[in-house]
Amino acid sequence: MPPSQAPFLFDAPFRNRYFTGRDEELRALVSLLQNGHHAVISAPPGWGKSWLAAAAMRMLVKDDPAFRCLTADLFAAQEPADFLAHFAGRVLEAASPEPAQRLELARRHLPNASPYLDPEATAELRFDRKRLQQHPDEVLNLPEMLATESGERFLIYVPDFQRFAQLERGSHFERRVRAVWQNHRQASYLFTGSGGPAFVQEFERPSRAFYRFAEVMPLQPLSPESCAAYVSARFKAGGKKISPKIAEKLSSICEGQPRLLQELGFHLWQLTGSKAAGKKELRTALELCFALHGRAFIRMAEGLSITQLNLLKAVAMGEQHLSSLPVMQAYRLGSPASTTKNRRLLMAADFLTGEQSDLRFTDPLFGFWLRMRYFGAGIRELV
Ligand SMILES: Nc1ncnc2c1ncn2[C@@H]1O[C@H](COP(=O)(O)OP(=O)(O)OP(=O)(O)O)[C@@H](O)[C@H]1O
Ligand SMILES: [Mg+2]
Numbered sequence: 001m002p003p004s005q006a007p008f009l010f011d012a013p014f015r016n017r018y019f020t021g022r023d024e025e026l027r028a029l030v031s032l033l034q035n036g037h038h039a040v041i042s043a044p045p046g047w048g049k050s051w052l053a054a055a056a057m058r059m060l061v062k063d064d065p066a067f068r069c070l071t072a073d074l075f076a077a078q079e080p081a082d083f084l085a086h087f088a089g090r091v092l093e094a095a096s097p098e099p100a101q102r103l104e105l106a107r108r109h110l111p112n113a114s115p116y117l118d119p120e121a122t123a124e125l126r127f128d129r130k131r132l133q134q135h136p137d138e139v140l141n142l143p144e145m146l147a148t149e150s151g152e153r154f155l156i157y158v159p160d161f162q163r164f165a166q167l168e169r170g171s172h173f174e175r176r177v178r179a180v181w182q183n184h185r186q187a188s189y190l191f192t193g194s195g196g197p198a199f200v201q202e203f204e205r206p207s208r209a210f211y212r213f214a215e216v217m218p219l220q221p222l223s224p225e226s227c228a229a230y231v232s233a234r235f236k237a238g239g240k241k242i243s244p245k246i247a248e249k250l251s252s253i254c255e256g257q258p259r260l261l262q263e264l265g266f267h268l269w270q271l272t273g274s275k276a277a278g279k280k281e282l283r284t285a286l287e288l289c290f291a292l293h294g295r296a297f298i299r300m301a302e303g304l305s306i307t308q309l310n311l312l313k314a315v316a317m318g319e320q321h322l323s324s325l326p327v328m329q330a331y332r333l334g335s336p337a338s339t340t341k342n343r344r345l346l347m348a349a350d351f352l353t354g355e356q357s358d359l360r361f362t363d364p365l366f367g368f369w370l371r372m373r374y375f376g377a378g379i380r381e382l383v
Helices: 023-034 049-063 080-095 099-109 129-134 136-140 142-150 161-167 172-181 196-204 224-237 244-254 258-271 279-302 306-316 325-330 336-348 364-375
Strands: 039-042 067-071 153-158 187-193 215-218 352-355 358-361
Touching: 023 039, 023 049, 023 187, 023 215, 039 049, 039 196, 049 067, 049 153, 049 187, 067 080, 080 099, 080 129, 080 136, 080 142, 080 153, 080 161, 099 142, 129 136, 136 142, 136 172, 142 153, 142 187, 161 172, 161 187, 161 196, 196 215, 196 336, 224 244, 224 258, 244 258, 244 279, 258 279, 279 364, 306 336, 306 358, 306 364, 336 352, 358 364
Parallel strands: 039 187, 039 215, 067 153, 153 187
Antiparallel strands: 352 358
């Protein structure tokens, strides 16, 4: 992670000072949530879902201090009981800073879950997991109960929501959760997730548990103009200079992907001395990025089948008509059916994004790395 005084920040929790763009998305999102709706932000990794969610929570609280915002993540949850215990703990933490008061609230609202304070860690509330699982509705209703009692509102943010379906086989738990949450009036739910069209279908297919539960907001890349302006402003804030041309070049390489913008911006800023950042420094910054990501890129490529890798090579070389005979033969893509299947899988695995006739790499750096590794391209083609 870059040191805190650096003017660029990546792989780090949200900091408003480093946040740019997304004005319209932020306004729309906050308005939905303020009006009691639920929302889901869908975009590939590194496109800024979590930062947008954090910016929205910041704005909600600023506009109305009675909003209690909390994050219930699925990282440590292996089964429904893990999620329920975590969810109850987070909701109670948001409701009160006092462990004793949290216990009192839990005893009153979750009598079946047998809450107690862990004697080893006094601030931690624990529950009887078996009973939690037997009475999920009690926990799932907790934010609505607390909000109704106190006159507050709750915003529950669940990141990486694509993991939710993996909590158990079948969709019984998912359906239970949806059935309870859909009756809430004082609690709004915000999800983020990746996985392309396969993820969005969770909210758009009538057969799915969360069908039409939340408004789907697909996140677009940042605009090139706003990226270039951001890079110039951050250089200034960090006491260094960059020519407008190089700021534009850097932005066009990043294709509006905020994580890459921050990482490349950071390396370029570090490499820049008293003279304005130029082509030479930008090339070196790119070399550094490729060196840092090279091993991960090799692993990503090695995890693919031959025809999947070939399809990515074709897209990396700018081919769009993947089902045309010359492209299929030149890149050995296999049959039309397997090409269609591979395209779908590569989108679900967040390698590619966009429409059928306008496929792009979710990480432009990986696309260019493929061109370098398999087609002899050099960094000078970029800068
Ligand atoms: N609006 C923004 N302005 C400036 N930088 C941003 C913005 N959004 C995201 N970033 C940068 O991109 C990085 C990744 O953003 P974020 O963590 O929100 O992505 P994500 O879509 O949630 O990814 P993942 O799917 O991996 O969780 C952040 O650490 C930050 O450096
Ligand atoms: Mg995230």
